[in-house]
Amino acid sequence: MSAPPSYRSTVSALAFGQIICWAALYYAFSSFVLPMQRALGWSKPALMGAFTVGLALWGATSYAVGAAIDRGRGRAVMGFGAALAGAGFLLWSRVDSLPMLYLTWALLGAAMAMTLYEPAFNVLTKRFPDRYVRGITTLTLVGGFASTLSFPACAWLMAWCGWRGALAVVGALLLLVVAPLHTWALRGTPQHAVPHARPDAAADSTLHDALRERSFWLLTASFTFYSFAAAALWAHLMPAFAAKGRSEAQALAVVVWFGPAQVLGRLLHYVFGRRITPRVLGLAVLGGLPVSLAIFALADHTLALLVFALLFGFANGLVTIVRGSLVPDYFGREHVGRISGAMSGIALLARAAAPLATAWLLLALPGYREMLLVLSAVGVAALVAFALAERPARS
Template sequence: MPSYRTIISALSVGQILCWAVMYYGFSSFVLPMQRDMGWSQPEIMGAFTLALMVWGLATYGVGAAIDRGQGRAVLTGGALLGAAGCALWSQAHSLPLLYAAWAILGLAMAMTLYEPAFSEITKRFPDRYRQGITAITLVGGFASTLSFPAVAWLLVALGWRPALMVLALVLLLVAPLHAWVLRMPWKVAQPARADSAGVVVSDHATLRQAMRGRPFWLLTATFTLYAFALSTIWAHLMPAFEFKGLSQTEAVAVMVWFGPAQVLGRFAFLWLGRPMSHRVLGLIVLALFPLSLSVFVLGKQNLVLVGFAILFGVANGLITIVRSNIVPDFYGHEHVGRISGAMSGIALCTRAAAPFLTAWALIGLGGYTGLLWMLLVMGAMSLALFAMARPPQN
């Protein structure tokens, strides 16, 4: 049976590659597809919107499958679907084919990116999952650092269609890694019991019990607003840099700081913040997010924009730790797959329209400056909602 360290290491490799290919890679392909195919930006963003919608709709089913002990099939199948989606994307000569490819990629993201791995670790190692989640996020933080320069090089060297075939091959390597490291099953947890008054007898709430409380909806609203703003930024990042007058080379020089900043924030948490509750950490992180956007809106010098990348990277890195630990902190680990899946599904379905809607909203908002101010307000609202959330009392 693979050891704890082996499982964490293998899943970390899988996460950095899946994130780099399926999520961070999209923004780098927007402008090449526009130039080659003549598609408008809203038409291209619609494909990413569809992927996010599929991702959101699939999260509960994915979480339920992991709760039933099917994590190996989920993570392995997700990598295979991702490879198929990239291959189909490379052959997209029409918008329907592009949308079909991203529907497949949306399902693949639901089956691979962070939460399925976190839920699987929480199930396998209920006494050590916090360390495992932090370790995976440390490695996964380099996904954007790997993706932007690697994809930029592939685009120059090969063109966007052959570059996608290379990315498909990368995901094909992830599938056997997941299959090998998760080959040993774990014991499926029994449902939480409740007394005649409906009060939970154990500390492990079911999804229905969680949804009856105010904290579930406050947390869901928090991460919905945050996710909406975040998906808009990632989808529009390269065009936003172009709007500010930066070349692709200058933009990449700023964006490569995202990954190190994410990892720096997570290391700082390990070094200084481990006694800190995840709720306090969440308040700090959610305050950093709108601060970073204000720096991006007002900054013009490359050095100032690097400051944005560092603040944004720290916030984006630590929010993953907050989100992945807050569910077991509030509700226990026995039904973490279903509760996390439902919470994320609501957030993802809501944010799915973000890239598409904001592509049209750019006209009314007067360009990317207005759009970024709108996202800053959303970040402030998510902070306020999170501050109102308290752990439920059984």
């Protein structure tokens, strides 16, 4: 039997898979909202409901995916996840009814749980226990360009072969390229994939301890508000630009800066992060969200819109790092999986509800400007909750 791929080959393959999977499964939906609405005549809330179903299934299946990886089935999870994503896009390209669209996004939501970041992080941690941190950093750096790839690629594909053809091309890429690549990259067991002995950490908080801490609930509220506002923006991004009277090309000239800003934020953190505490970084990141959304709501000048893209991308690139570093800093490392899972479960529900909730909100508001200001206020609430969440004292 041939030797398993090297560390570098595995990380490179998974990084390629991450940028394609994030571009397709998370960022592409907004690009297809208006073409589908024109072609099929469905309302915006009905379309956003499909994305909500996908996000809800992502959250609902995440625990089962993690358990499967813990049992050594990471290769099957990531290979099947990419294949399921490809099949879902092919099915999406044929939808002619709302129930079929919702079923498609239920499948794509499960595929999200099997492919986007967390399963790749967990697989790397198990396969390369001494080198996984740099591998995870590489995945987030490469994945940060997914939004930069997604919007122009979707626009080009739709101009070339229509929205149905574009979906079919993406499905074929996932099914015929990414799925086999995942399967190849994770074959065999590297020689050094041995479990680490965990040190005793009697002073660390259990989940039961954390649930009794005020800071746990404030942090949960903060990340839930952030998830809601960010997910709502991603789902309504292209329609919001259209409401400003911007053409698709003008919108793309702005949104392509999300990816570089995300990557810049992660690079700066990689270089200088040891000098900044997670709390200080969190205050800066969470402060960037409401400011960027307010700029997007009120500004019409291209320069101001570029400032929005850079500020939002910078904050969005660092928020995962903030949460990942703050939870063990506040509650210890021994039970970080359970504590983080409890926090993320609530945030995932908010993220799932955001596209549909804001679509209905639009029916009660004059337009996207007002909706974006509401989301900016949600961002302020996230910042306030974070600022009030002080580090608990542990014995």
